Amino acid sequence: MIRPLLVLLCLILPGFAREVDVYLFGGQSNMQGIAKLADLPPRELTPAPGVLFWNGTEFEPLVPGKTRSSRHKGDFGPELSFARSIPTAGRPVFLVKYSASGMPLDPGWNEDTWLGGRKPGRVNFFPGDTRTDPNRGKLYTEMLTTYGDALGFLYKHGHTPVVRGFLWMQGEQDAKNTTAAEHYPANLRLLRHRLSEDLRVADLPMAFGQVLPHSPAKPVFVARDLIRRQMVACDMDSGSPLAIPRCRMVSTDGFPMGTDTVHYVAQGQLRLGAALAKGLDQAMRAK
Structure with a gap:
């Protein structure tokens, strides 16, 4: 009962808790989550003690079936099992998620058109080379605004948010173009770098999931194998020149998927969230 009471006091009494842990989620449809709560066993529907989720206006306890953590009622993403898997320091944990289904990272995309x-004004997650880069993608700006609003809420209520890490699940759109797949490591490194600077979090730990485990992939994913190799190279322990410090790639091979061979079903999302938690913990411990 200690954790729930602590969270209640933190919400009711501004200034009761100063430092709180924050985890940021970003990406496309497998981050949004289209897995069904109805497919989960009852034990997975109990709330994770002390974990709160940003609903766009305020933080609320993360209660499966009550808290809408996906865009659609009754759906969920990796946040549920992530919340049960993360190490805690006996203080509240706050989750903030931004997702945009089917959207790209490479600046060459405008939504699903290569x-x-x-160029300025494109709809993608490209973070820009600098804070003032006019080519920054609209989705990155929206994601950053979402994170800023949530962190600002915590500051306003007397807390000091400590951003522990960033979880990323994205890449299917970039797998539809060879150039986007080739540039993925550079864009991912830039994404982590820009978030670190924009949020003023030094060496932001990051974990991301490898996309498109199903083979053979649908013909539209022309660069499926290339982007998967590039993602492996991004891992902090890959030994590749493309490796990103404090960044862990999580293999998703074997995670249960739907018939579309792209999106994870309930058990797949549970495995994804737990794997991302483990990967982020490794990235956080890295020097």
């Missing part, structure tokens, strides 16, 4: 190069 245009190449860089």
Whole structure:
């Protein structure tokens, strides 16, 4: 009962708790989650003690079936099992998620249309080379705004948020173009770097899931094998020149998927969330 009471006091009494842990989620449909709560066993529907979720206005306890953590009622993403798997320090944990289904990272995309190069106003997660880069993607700006609003809420209520890490699940759209797949490591490194600077979190620990485990992939994913190799190279222990410090890739091979061979079903999402928690813990411990 200690953790629930502590969380209640933190919400009711501004200034009761100063330092609180925050985890940030971002990406496309497998981060949003289209897995069904109805497919979960009852033991997975109990709330994770002391974990709160940003609903766009305020933080609320993460209660499966009550808290809408996906865009659609009755759906969920990796946040449920992540919340049960993360190490805690006896203080509240706050989760903030931004997702945009089917959206790209490479600046050459505008939504699902490949245009190449860089231009202002495109809909993608490209973070820009600098804070003032006019080619920054609209989705990155929206994601950053979501994170900023949530962190600002905590500051306003007397807390000091400590961003522990960033979880990323994205890449299917970039797997539809060879150039986007080739550039993925550079774009992912830039994403982590820009978030670190924009949120003022030094060396932000990061974990991300490898996409498209199903083989053979649908013909539209022309760069499936390439982007998977590039993602492996991004892992902090890959030994590749493309490795990103304090960044762990999580293999998703064997995670149960739906008939579309792209999206995870309930058990797949549970495995994804737990794997991301383990991967992030490893990234957090890295020097």
